[in-house]
Structure formats: structure tokens, C-alpha cells
Amino acid sequence: MITRFIRRRLGSFGFAFAGLRDLLMSQPNAKIHAAATVAVFIAAVVLQAPLWAWCWLIACAAAVWSAEALNTAFELLCDHITPEQNATIGRIKDLAAGAVLVVALAAALVGGLLLISLAD
Template sequence: MSDSPLQRRLRSFRFAFRGIGQLFAREPNARIHALATLCVVGLGSFLGLPARDWAILIVTIALVLATEALNSALEALADRVAPDDHPLVARCKDLAAGAVLLAALGAVGVGLLVLGPPLLAALGLT
């Protein structure tokens, strides 16, 4: 007896949530991103950001976490298929790590642009 389309879809979500759990359980950098996310959400809540700004922050946070997940997946797979040092594996890992760094630096820029002006206003510095 085969699974229904709904059962297959629910199983897919279960796998996805398991992957997210593994990301935060096993990857120290993901936990650093999570801490940064909590700080941004706390500051955004304190500042009473409008919905548009929240949308920008949510997409930015998701981009950083998604690149971290892809980087972690690529590293795990590379370690499995090529446990010995190989220049192509090292290159792939470096490129994936670079993607995370680019996303994180972009997130810092977005954070400064979105949170900076209302924070300065709240502090009476504008």
C-alpha cells in the first residue's frame, strides 16, 4: 500500500524540520546566527519596526540560515565521499564557506540600514 500524497508531503516536512534541528544541534556557527537572530528580533520588537522592515529582516535571516545549512550539508557530504584532503574538496568547502560569509556580511548591511535609523532616533541621536 503506497502513501497518499498528503502523507508524503507531511513526511517531507518532517525530514526538513529534522534537518533544521540537526543544523542547530551540530553546527556552532548556526547557533551564532541564531543568537544574532534573537538580538535582531529583540531590537526590532523594541523599536516597533513596520511590517516592511520585518519582511526585509525575515528574508535576510532566512538567507543566512539557508546558506549555513547548505554549507553544512556540502561539508558533511564532502567529508563522507573524500575523507582525505583533496584540492577540489577543499575548493568546494571554501566556496560554500565564502557564500555563508557573503550572506552574513550582507545581513550586517541590511541590519544597519533597517535598524540603524530607528535606533538612532530612539536614542535621540538624530
């Protein structure tokens, strides 16, 4: 019974990783987020960021990636519901994209301020 539970949990990780792979392979903005994440993490290593800074950088990266994944899920769901132009669907997509923009800008500010402070 316990092994069955563990196998199912491990299986759910497989679905999650498949979703992340799909996100990275199908979404141009995810590639931009990936490049930015790698660049910031390399800068943090070079600048020998302390643990507290790593916590902020990781949290910001996770927030951006989560927002991008949810935005993509909303877009796919909306396109599945109706492929035709629809004002409400358009608003839903715009709101989801706006959420990604807010999170990405906040992450860029936090990351930029942290890295600048570490470079001094």
C-alpha cells in the same frame, strides 16, 4: 488518495525540521546565527519595526540560514566522498563557506542599517 498526498507532504516537513535541528545541534556557527537572529528580532520588536522592515529582516535571516544549511550539506557530502585531504574538496568547502560569509555580512549590513534608522 488526497489524504495520502497530504500525509506525504507532512512527512517531508518532518525531514526538513530534522535537518534544521541537526544543523542547530551540530554546527557552532548555526548557534551564532541563532543568537544573532533572536537579537535582531527582539530589537525589531522593541523598536516597533514596520511591516516593510520585518520583510527585509526575515528575508535576510532566511538567506543566512539557507546558506549555512547548504554549506553544511556540502561539507558533509565532501567528507563522505573522501575523508582525506584533497585540493578540489578544499576549494569546494572554501567556496561554500565564502558564500555564507557574503550572505551573513550583507544581512548584518541590512539589519544594522534598518535598526539604526528605526532607532532615530
